[in-house]
Amino acid sequence: MxxxxxxxxxxxxxxxxxxxxxxxxxxxxxxxxxxxxxxxxxxxxxxxxxxxxxxxxxxxxxxxxxxxxxxxxxxxxxxxxxxxxxxxxxxxxxxxxxxxxxxxxxxxxxxQKQFFKLYSKLVLSIDDISCSGELQNIKTITKIQWFERLAFDRLQNKSQKVQELLNTTNGDFFEVALQKIARSFGYSVNADAMEQLAKSIGHKIILKHSTNRLQLESLFFGASGLINNTQNGKYPTFIKTEYKYLKSKYKIKNSSNKVWKFMRMRPANFPTIRISQMSGVLYNISGDLTQLFELDDINKLRKLLSSKASKYWDTHYRFGNEVSSRVKKIGPTTIDIIILNTIMPLVFSYGKITGKQVYIDRVINWSSKIKPENNKITRKFKSLGVDTDNALDSQAIIELYNSYCKEKQCLKCMFGQKIISG
Incomplete structure (x- = not known):
């Protein structure tokens, strides 16, 4: 006991x-x-x-x-x-x-003694999902209710990370938003470097130059340390010249090019390509990040995030190394991942900060319009008969697994409670 x-x-x-x-x-x-x-x-x-x-x-x-x-x-x-x-x-x-x-x-x-027997069976199970043999007996209404709560909890947890960043920016929400968006373009490998790059420039400077895409790219590539004096050509030369002026004007500190990782990743995900694509997104919205928050129609949001790298990058993956021509456009799956993992937590947090429910409702609506994620966790639950219709469901399953299944918190889980009490 x-x-x-x-x-x-x-x-x-x-x-x-x-x-x-x-x-x-x-x-x-x-x-x-x-x-x-x-x-x-x-x-x-x-x-x-x-x-x-x-x-x-x-x-x-x-x-x-x-x-x-x-x-x-x-x-x-x-x-x-x-x-x-x-x-x-x-x-x-x-x-x-x-x-x-x-x-x-x-x-x-x-x-009833069976309660404790069922409880012991769950928490002592060696399976990572203790109730794997019982999930098919859970009623649909229970799944719907629990998934809604779990998806909301996952958003709450992500918004807490936004709040922690706010404490480092004197409450400047749009500075945090820029850093989070930059981080999303770095994926896991270059996420820290991209966030630091955005931090080194700052939202206010980006906003001043957001109507000129080449100036945006000059700021990001110059501060990134990814371009050097040996690289020639019209585009690299403009980047270097423009950045020299902007660096002096704003006293920007360069990052070390050693922080960037290119190994063991698809060339389309190289930081050079992602920096150019991110610049395109900021250009699309003229640096006004609120544009990403105010759209009920998720397809309009997707359009704003749909950006291709500048023309130079059609024939390059890195400065100076020419390759066969190919347009480097952000794919639809990547756009939805950015919406799901970055834009939605930001908008949810914005709703909490401003006290406006419309933003929170907007996030829930968006998540119901995005296809469910396909990863190790969702595939595991699918093999146990738990299907996902949209990203709201898949986010709920990820929260369920990370916060309850892995921690054997069966008594705090609605599924576990139903299984034990019958």
Whole structure:
């Protein structure tokens, strides 16, 4: 037996209907209270009847009543006012500092034993998805409800990262947005370098030059350190000349070209190509990042993000190295990934910051219009009979796996709760 299981029983009132304290008083649960994940009693603001008296207050739960002393609650005044002590085994009576005995409810024989057997089967499973053999029995309505909550939680978690960045930019949301968008163009390999590149220039400078694409590319390529004095030709020469002026004007510090990675990646994903494509996106919106937030129609958003690298890059992947001609355009799958992993968390965060629900609703609407992701996690669930209709579903599955399945948090998972309680 463990406390997590007892928390679960108490939270969802899965005990027998006729409960009595160890001294014989009837117990009626009106509200189990709110779970406390910080220091102090396990539940706040519970409302229960003990005998003829209605009580409102805090609850403490232990496997054995004597755990009260193991946890040093007898020395902590925060525990002196609990209204009832919930235990699996009442091996000792607990008193307040006044000498009064705290009412105890022993749960040992107050729930169906199959609950604990099913719980143990789940949390002790060696499978990374503990309920893999039971998922097909989950009702569709349960899946819909849980997926909506999970997708929202995933957006909340991503928006928290936006909030953390805001703390480093004095609350400048559009500076954060520029950094996040730049990061998305770097993929995982060059994400840090792209974010640092955007940071070295800044949104305000980008905005001043956003109507001139060549100046945007001069800023990014010059500051990136990816171009040097030995590279000639009309385009490289313009980039170098223009950047020399802009660097002096804005006191920009160059990145080291050593931070950029080209090995073991498709040439279409080289940072040179992605920098040019990103410049194209910023040019499309004239540096006004709010344009990416204000579109209900996801196809219009996709169009704004649809950018091809400059003409020079049709015949180059790196400065000076000419190759056969090919237009380097951002593909539709890549655009949707940028929307899903970058634009949506930004817009969601913007809605939270401004208090405008329309932005949050817009994100939910967008996610229902994007195809589901195809990755190791979604394929695993698909093999177990859990299909995904759109990105809302696939994001929910990723959150489910990372936050619940991997951590064996079956009692906090709606699927686990349904499987255990039947």
């Amino acid at each position: 463990n406390e997590e299981f007892l928390y679960y029983l108490w939270t969802y009132k899965l005990m027998n209907s006729k409960l009595k304290t160890t001294t014989g008083s009837d117990v009626i649960i009106h509200s189990p209270g709110q779970r406390n994940y910080d220091a102090g009693p396990d539940f706040f603001n519970a409302i229960i009847d003990i005998g003829p008296t209605k009580w409102a207050g805090n609850i403490e739960i232990h496997v054995n009543a004597s755990d009260w002393f193991k946890h040093n609650h007898d020395r902590d005044n925060n525990y002196d006012n609990i209204i009832i002590h919930i235990v699996y085994n009442n091996d000792v009576s607990i008193k307040r500092k006044s000498g009064d005995i705290i009412p105890a409810l022993e749960l040992k024989n107050q729930f």
